[in-house]
Amino acid sequence: QSIVTQPPSASGTPGQKVTISCSGSDSNIGGHTVNWYQQLPGTAPKLLIFKNNQRPSGVPDRFSGSKSGTSASLAISGLQSEDEADYYCASWDATLNGQWVFGGGTKLTVL
Amino acid sequence: QVQLLQSGAEVKKPGASVKVSCKASGYTFTTYGINWVRQAPGQGLEWVGWISPYNGNKNYGQKFKGRVTMTIDTSTSTAYMELRSLGSDDTAVYYCAREGYVDYDSFYYYFMDVWGKGTTVTVSS
Numbered sequence: 001q002s003i004v005t006q007p008p009s010a011s012g013t014p015g016q017k018v019t020i021s022c023s024g025s026d027s028n029i030g031g032h033t034v035n036w037y038q039q040l041p042g043t044a045p046k047l048l049i050f051k052n053n054q055r056p057s058g059v060p061d062r063f064s065g066s067k068s069g070t071s072a073s074l075a076i077s078g079l080q081s082e083d084e085a086d087y088y089c090a091s092w093d094a095t096l097n098g099q100w101v102f103g104g105g106t107k108l109t110v111l
Numbered sequence: 112q113v114q115l116l117q118s119g120a121e122v123k124k125p126g127a128s129v130k131v132s133c134k135a136s137g138y139t140f141t142t143y144g145i146n147w148v149r150q151a152p153g154q155g156l157e158w159v160g161w162i163s164p165y166n167g168n169k170n171y172g173q174k175f176k177g178r179v180t181m182t183i184d185t186s187t188s189t190a191y192m193e194l195r196s197l198g199s200d201d202t203a204v205y206y207c208a209r210e211g212y213v214d215y216d217s218f219y220y221y222f223m224d225v226w227g228k229g230t231t232v233t234v235s236s
Contacts, residue, residue, distance in 0.1 A: 002155065033220055035222040035223070037156070037223070039156075043228075044226040044227065044228055045148075045156065045206070045226055047211075047222055047224045050213070050224075051213065051220045051222070056224065086155075088155065088156055090156075090222075090223075092221070097170065098170060099170070099172050099173065100148075100158040100161075101158070102148075102156040102157065102158065103155070105155040105156070
Protein backbone atom coordinates (compact mmCIF):
# COMPACT_ATOMS: atom_id res chain seq x y z
CA GLN A 1 0.00 0.00 0.00
CA SER A 2 1.48 3.34 -1.12
CA ILE A 3 2.00 6.13 1.39
CA VAL A 4 1.08 8.51 -1.40
CA THR A 5 -2.44 7.87 -2.63
CA GLN A 6 -4.09 8.34 -6.00
CA PRO A 7 -7.53 7.31 -7.25
CA PRO A 8 -7.17 3.98 -9.07
CA SER A 9 -9.10 5.16 -12.09
CA ALA A 10 -10.31 8.22 -13.94
CA SER A 11 -12.12 8.72 -17.21
CA GLY A 12 -13.26 11.37 -19.65
CA THR A 13 -14.43 11.90 -23.18
CA PRO A 14 -12.33 13.46 -25.95
CA GLY A 15 -11.97 17.20 -25.49
CA GLN A 16 -12.85 17.13 -21.79
CA LYS A 17 -10.63 18.17 -18.89
CA VAL A 18 -9.65 15.51 -16.36
CA THR A 19 -7.90 15.98 -13.02
CA ILE A 20 -5.98 13.32 -11.11
CA SER A 21 -5.23 13.86 -7.44
CA CYS A 22 -2.25 12.76 -5.36
CA SER A 23 -2.34 12.91 -1.56
CA GLY A 24 0.60 12.52 0.79
CA SER A 25 1.94 13.85 4.07
CA ASP A 26 4.34 16.39 5.53
CA SER A 27 7.31 14.04 5.05
CA ASN A 28 6.82 13.78 1.31
CA ILE A 29 4.56 16.07 -0.73
CA GLY A 30 4.28 18.58 2.10
CA GLY A 31 8.02 19.15 2.16
CA HIS A 32 9.15 18.27 -1.37
CA THR A 33 8.19 18.82 -4.97
CA VAL A 34 6.06 16.44 -7.00
CA ASN A 35 6.82 14.79 -10.33
CA TRP A 36 4.32 13.08 -12.60
CA TYR A 37 4.96 10.18 -14.97
CA GLN A 38 2.87 8.81 -17.82
CA GLN A 39 3.06 5.13 -18.66
CA LEU A 40 1.48 4.07 -21.93
CA PRO A 41 0.50 0.39 -22.17
CA GLY A 42 3.52 -1.89 -22.46
CA THR A 43 6.09 0.90 -22.26
CA ALA A 44 8.42 2.46 -19.72
CA PRO A 45 7.26 5.48 -17.72
CA LYS A 46 7.88 8.92 -19.19
CA LEU A 47 8.46 12.14 -17.26
CA LEU A 48 5.42 14.39 -17.71
CA ILE A 49 5.75 17.09 -15.03
CA PHE A 50 8.63 17.94 -12.69
CA LYS A 51 8.93 20.39 -9.77
CA ASN A 52 5.14 20.44 -9.31
CA ASN A 53 4.24 22.27 -12.51
CA GLN A 54 7.12 22.29 -14.97
CA ARG A 55 6.84 20.52 -18.31
CA PRO A 56 9.88 18.94 -19.99
CA SER A 57 10.36 20.02 -23.57
CA GLY A 58 8.05 18.12 -25.88
CA VAL A 59 5.24 17.66 -23.37
CA PRO A 60 2.09 19.43 -24.64
CA ASP A 61 0.74 22.31 -22.59
CA ARG A 62 -2.51 20.36 -22.25
CA PHE A 63 -0.77 18.77 -19.26
CA SER A 64 -0.41 20.87 -16.13
CA GLY A 65 0.46 20.22 -12.52
CA SER A 66 -0.15 21.95 -9.23
CA LYS A 67 0.57 21.41 -5.56
CA SER A 68 -0.96 22.72 -2.36
CA GLY A 69 0.11 21.57 1.09
CA THR A 70 0.29 17.79 1.16
CA SER A 71 -1.64 17.27 -2.08
CA ALA A 72 -0.92 17.63 -5.76
CA SER A 73 -2.90 17.27 -8.93
CA LEU A 74 -2.39 16.66 -12.61
CA ALA A 75 -4.80 18.21 -15.07
CA ILE A 76 -5.21 17.12 -18.66
CA SER A 77 -7.26 19.42 -20.85
CA GLY A 78 -8.48 18.74 -24.38
CA LEU A 79 -8.38 15.01 -23.65
CA GLN A 80 -7.21 12.85 -26.55
CA SER A 81 -7.41 9.11 -27.11
CA GLU A 82 -3.62 8.83 -26.93
CA ASP A 83 -3.74 10.13 -23.35
CA GLU A 84 -5.15 6.77 -22.24
CA ALA A 85 -2.42 5.56 -19.90
CA ASP A 86 -1.42 5.07 -16.28
CA TYR A 87 -0.32 8.19 -14.42
CA TYR A 88 1.92 8.19 -11.35
CA CYS A 89 2.83 10.97 -8.98
CA ALA A 90 6.15 10.78 -7.13
CA SER A 91 7.81 12.72 -4.35
CA TRP A 92 10.86 12.43 -2.14
CA ASP A 93 10.07 11.18 1.35
CA ALA A 94 12.34 12.29 4.16
CA THR A 95 11.70 9.31 6.42
CA LEU A 96 13.87 6.18 6.59
CA ASN A 97 17.04 7.88 5.32
CA GLY A 98 15.13 9.31 2.38
CA GLN A 99 13.49 7.52 -0.51
CA TRP A 100 11.41 8.17 -3.60
CA VAL A 101 7.76 7.26 -3.13
CA PHE A 102 5.28 6.75 -5.94
CA GLY A 103 1.54 6.98 -5.79
CA GLY A 104 -0.31 3.80 -6.60
CA GLY A 105 -1.12 5.03 -10.08
CA THR A 106 -4.29 6.15 -11.84
CA LYS A 107 -5.53 4.43 -14.95
CA LEU A 108 -7.03 7.02 -17.28
CA THR A 109 -9.63 5.78 -19.74
CA VAL A 110 -10.72 7.93 -22.67
CA LEU A 111 -14.32 6.97 -23.39
CA GLN B 112 20.56 10.73 -28.21
CA VAL B 113 20.41 10.09 -24.49
CA GLN B 114 19.45 6.51 -23.75
CA LEU B 115 19.72 3.72 -21.24
CA LEU B 116 20.09 0.21 -22.63
CA GLN B 117 19.14 -2.60 -20.26
CA SER B 118 20.10 -6.26 -20.32
CA GLY B 119 17.71 -8.98 -21.41
CA ALA B 120 15.03 -10.92 -19.57
CA GLU B 121 16.00 -13.31 -16.81
CA VAL B 122 14.35 -16.38 -15.32
CA LYS B 123 15.54 -17.39 -11.87
CA LYS B 124 14.66 -19.96 -9.27
CA PRO B 125 13.62 -18.95 -5.74
CA GLY B 126 16.66 -18.20 -3.59
CA ALA B 127 18.86 -17.29 -6.55
CA SER B 128 20.35 -13.90 -7.44
CA VAL B 129 19.94 -11.72 -10.51
CA LYS B 130 22.14 -8.94 -11.86
CA VAL B 131 20.66 -6.42 -14.28
CA SER B 132 22.76 -3.97 -16.28
CA CYS B 133 21.98 -0.51 -17.61
CA LYS B 134 24.36 1.03 -20.16
CA ALA B 135 24.16 4.79 -20.61
CA SER B 136 24.97 6.69 -23.77
CA GLY B 137 24.58 10.19 -25.16
CA TYR B 138 25.57 12.09 -22.01
CA THR B 139 28.34 12.36 -19.42
CA PHE B 140 27.67 9.31 -17.26
CA THR B 141 29.15 10.67 -14.05
CA THR B 142 26.97 13.79 -14.06
CA TYR B 143 23.68 12.09 -13.23
CA GLY B 144 22.58 9.53 -10.66
CA ILE B 145 20.88 6.29 -11.62
CA ASN B 146 17.69 5.09 -9.96
CA TRP B 147 16.28 1.59 -10.11
CA VAL B 148 12.49 1.19 -10.09
CA ARG B 149 10.50 -2.01 -10.38
CA GLN B 150 6.95 -2.87 -11.40
CA ALA B 151 5.31 -6.17 -10.52
CA PRO B 152 2.75 -7.53 -12.99
CA GLY B 153 -0.35 -5.35 -12.97
CA GLN B 154 1.04 -3.23 -10.14
CA GLY B 155 2.46 0.24 -9.65
CA LEU B 156 5.99 1.59 -9.56
CA GLU B 157 8.28 0.86 -6.61
CA TRP B 158 11.63 2.55 -5.98
CA VAL B 159 14.47 0.12 -5.34
CA GLY B 160 17.37 2.50 -4.85
CA TRP B 161 19.86 5.00 -6.27
CA ILE B 162 23.56 5.17 -7.02
CA SER B 163 25.84 8.03 -7.96
CA PRO B 164 28.21 7.26 -10.85
CA TYR B 165 30.27 10.25 -9.70
CA ASN B 166 31.34 8.95 -6.29
CA GLY B 167 29.57 5.59 -5.83
CA ASN B 168 27.27 6.86 -3.07
CA LYS B 169 24.19 4.72 -2.70
CA ASN B 170 20.75 4.89 -1.11
CA TYR B 171 18.70 1.71 -1.02
CA GLY B 172 15.00 1.47 -0.34
CA GLN B 173 14.30 0.21 3.16
CA LYS B 174 12.53 -2.85 1.83
CA PHE B 175 15.60 -3.95 -0.14
CA LYS B 176 18.43 -3.18 2.26
CA GLY B 177 20.59 -6.25 2.85
CA ARG B 178 19.38 -7.89 -0.34
CA VAL B 179 20.35 -5.41 -3.08
CA THR B 180 23.70 -4.15 -4.29
CA MET B 181 24.12 -1.40 -6.86
CA THR B 182 27.44 -0.84 -8.61
CA ILE B 183 28.93 1.29 -11.34
CA ASP B 184 31.53 0.71 -14.05
CA THR B 185 32.54 4.14 -15.29
CA SER B 186 34.81 2.65 -17.95
CA THR B 187 31.75 1.33 -19.79
CA SER B 188 29.15 3.82 -18.47
CA THR B 189 27.17 0.94 -17.03
CA ALA B 190 25.17 0.63 -13.84
CA TYR B 191 24.32 -2.71 -12.27
CA MET B 192 21.70 -3.85 -9.82
CA GLU B 193 22.02 -7.22 -8.10
CA LEU B 194 19.13 -8.62 -6.07
CA ARG B 195 19.70 -11.72 -3.94
CA SER B 196 17.51 -14.32 -2.23
CA LEU B 197 14.84 -13.93 -4.86
CA GLY B 198 11.24 -14.83 -4.08
CA SER B 199 8.20 -15.04 -6.29
CA ASP B 200 7.22 -11.52 -5.23
CA ASP B 201 10.39 -10.22 -6.89
CA THR B 202 8.91 -11.09 -10.28
CA ALA B 203 8.73 -7.71 -11.96
CA VAL B 204 10.02 -5.44 -14.68
CA TYR B 205 13.09 -3.62 -13.40
CA TYR B 206 13.78 -0.17 -14.86
CA CYS B 207 16.84 2.01 -14.58
CA ALA B 208 16.16 5.73 -14.78
CA ARG B 209 18.51 8.68 -14.96
CA GLU B 210 18.12 11.20 -12.17
CA GLY B 211 17.84 14.52 -13.93
CA TYR B 212 17.89 17.80 -12.09
CA VAL B 213 17.36 21.52 -12.44
CA ASP B 214 18.96 24.30 -10.44
CA TYR B 215 16.68 27.11 -9.30
CA ASP B 216 18.31 29.71 -7.09
CA SER B 217 21.05 27.26 -6.09
CA PHE B 218 18.48 24.67 -4.99
CA TYR B 219 18.36 21.40 -6.88
CA TYR B 220 15.17 19.65 -7.89
CA TYR B 221 15.36 16.03 -8.97
CA PHE B 222 13.29 13.79 -11.21
CA MET B 223 13.70 10.67 -13.38
CA ASP B 224 13.98 12.02 -16.90
CA VAL B 225 15.32 9.14 -18.99
CA TRP B 226 14.20 5.55 -18.53
CA GLY B 227 15.46 2.25 -19.87
CA LYS B 228 12.97 -0.06 -21.56
CA GLY B 229 12.98 -2.41 -18.59
CA THR B 230 14.27 -5.89 -17.81
CA THR B 231 11.75 -8.61 -16.98
CA VAL B 232 12.83 -10.80 -14.08
CA THR B 233 10.74 -13.90 -13.50
CA VAL B 234 11.20 -15.94 -10.34
CA SER B 235 9.73 -19.39 -10.65
CA SER B 236 10.53 -22.90 -9.51
